[in-house]
Amino acid sequence: MSAIHEQAMNYVYQQVLQRLIGHFNRAERTALQLLIQRIVVAAGGMEQVGDYKVLVAHGGGEVSSYTLALLRAAQLSIAGRAPRTFQLRVATLRHSGMTQGTLDTLHRGYSQLFFHDDPRVELLMVENHQVLPFNHQRPASATGREVSQRNMLMMGHLSSGDVRATLCNETYLALGDFYQRVTAWDGGVHALVSGDCARKQGQLLAWLKKTAQAAGVQVPAGRPATLNGLFGRMDQWSDDIYRDLYGEHYVAKSDTSPGGHRHLAYIGIADLLDGIDRGCAPLLTEFMAYNPDPLGFHLSHPTFANPMLMAHLRGLQAESLRALDYEAGVEGFMLQAANYLRRRQVCEALITQTVSREGRAVSAQHAQRFFGLDEGQLICLLFSPFIHHGERLEGYLRQCHSGMLVALPELHKVLQGKPAAEMLQQWVTDASGLPLPLLQHLYRKRPMPGGPGSTARGCRQERSTPTADMALQLSGR
Template sequence: MSAIHDQAMNYVYQQVQQRLIGYFTRAERTALQLLIQRIVVAAGGMEQIGDYKVLVAHGGGEVSSYTLAMLRAAQLSIAGRAPRTFQLRVATLRHTGMTQDTLDTIHRGYSRLFFHDDERVELLMVENQQVLPFNYQRPLSSVGCETSQRNRLMIGHLTSGDICATLCNDTYLALGDFYQRVTAWNGGVHAVASGDSARKQSQLLAWLKKTAQAAGATLPTDKPASLNGLFARMDEWSEGFYRDLFGEHCVPKANASPGGHRNLASIGIADLLEGVDSTCAPLLTEFMAYNPDPLGFHFSHPTVANPLLMAHLRGLQAECLRELDYEEGVEGFFLQAAQYLRDRQIPDTLITQAMSREGRVLATQCAEQFFGLEEGQLICLLFSPFIHHGERLEGYLRQCHPGMLVALPELHKVLQGKPAAEMLQQWLADTSGVPLPLLQHLYRKRPTTLVPGATARSPRHERPMADGELAFQLSGR
């Protein structure tokens, strides 16, 4: 029975391979052969290929979807000409910005590539620092959701309502922990596959480093000698950031389990596909049935990470902090992001809807799900009235809660930790959505300026990685 089953499955995989490669252009077929050679060499030859395991980080975006299709074609092509082929581990970082549409897209791609019944493929997700089997129907855990919302809320206040930092920092800072866990889990992997260019990767690493530096973390001057060392360094940056953000209220996380292979290889395909526009390739749009999610979080473009949320926050910022109309702020965002939105084929109907009354209601609901905050609490975040001894508290009360101006001295006492009316303590917590001990911590902090745009634009003082330098796929986009 087993032999008959294996024969039947091999026939199925041959059919999948033929159909998959049928969508390849001539340039992609050439790239596929070069990719196969690259994997075989990294594995140490065809004799070792069956024990070789390659990791792909998959965030549901077009780059990682395309990379996954190329690697599947390589895996099945080798299987057609050799007794064994390499193994694939596909891992997704689950976070509050990942919509159900994105999870559905990931699942649909897995089905098209016939992953679910293939023992040579592992499908994983990391949620709240736990490695789990991939399940696109699993709800986000309440603990993970609350942790992420608290982190974003504190980051928003500490950065004076910086929209990009508020939306992106927590997810980016989870990458070091994510890679440590998925490269070491269950025996580890031998290589990390990349669809991003070395330039993209170096820009994101530069941003992570600057984020840690801005938070006051002490950074080593030496360069990590391996990918494992780099992942550990990234995790150290993240821990330093959160220690500064929360101070004595910081809860240490469980360390990633040690293990895996010490010398991870990096396998890239970006250089093999120069001149190929993967975003509109039939391999992606037709075979993978890839459909970009306009409401999903996009790792590679922090300035437009979530178009609907970004537009909503810009609208609130214009209305409450700049004495403009909400619609002016929303329109300003879409004008600024026009080229990116066209490139990602974001429908005009979404933009039109976002600027309507109904769009504001939808965006408010999206913000409540993402942050766990009502609109008034979100406005409080944009004002960030508590940091640096409450220097903006009076302006915030004057603009949003004029009836509380009379209680300004007492509110300062609450934030200083002095005895005060319980009613005022509760008012501060309810208005901000932040527990009082954390508000008092923010009161003692100076604002931090973080610029999470390193992947969206190229800083002049940062150079891309040269050939041979450490490069790997961070974003999983």
């Protein structure tokens, strides 16, 4: 970079900083100064800050978007008063529920913060266990989508059609692998910066722990001494859960890259965001042009992680399993989610549409587009008719495929692996969306006791466990 070009770029960065700070109120300016102080202290002083690299995990939510804007302001502020500033790595986990709207929001925010041409910033995406440069226009991996679909179906069947476990577990179980990869990749980072409060971190860890326990995984009583150790434990739980889920059909993923910095620091800033109404803050709504996709999956709230698709599943559940109208199931869920949807500023028109026949069609298209599942396969998942030697198979056929009742004995033979008509083998595959070997594996499996994440209360009760306390310790609160 020539001296003239460097001077021109520095001028551009100072313009970005001025525009950024122009959207700060007094509380946000104070938060910025405290964040700068924390980063400089963690780096070992202003002389060392140029060699310091921090990571923020960005999923498109308002907390991570806000955190990212503060970090950019901190990075550019330090650059204006010191020869060098810290390096910033921004990483996104691309999962099956991530919409194009969410990817566009990420890209728009990065452009507003002038990230794309700044050598001090890395923009990464992890998809199907691969670390890739961020590209909001890259099509979703076909292989990754197939794996996600299979995981979702297997988890859904073994949790007896638990809606939250079906939609959330596959994404939550990927977090340990995600953090290990993005903290170790290409020399690693020194610190993780997060705006999530300790309560939400505790809920996530409790969710993972509960899922592991439901799968019969041994959960150690002690706490990892480091953040790296915590991510390693999360990844191990995930592997153990999938090993139990698939049995002899389990395929190990590629190892995460070893190395990186041994003692990953944690810089929590949730306390700096207390009292700031992020949803209405000009920093997000005006400068970052933040516009969350109401159809997108949000990691921060497992109870309502994908509200429109969750409402659709509740509607199908009411119609197929509880002899109620589809609309009654949707309305029941939307009533539970009302406060959350208001906080996310989901428009009333979309909420009203969700309960309508048109909303059902939109939700069905959403499930087909992101998960490759039609309505019949979703209903099959909610019944979970194949587990525990097909104890629910007769009820499923009677309710959904009465014409197949005559073939019930032969369907049991198919699932037991005995010789049977090829037409019946194809029928169970088409009805479920799963290959025959996995259906035969499910036939031999018992359901997960209680269904992981089956109640919101379960997560809250877990906050006092050693695992949740570990999150409090790591966040320094």
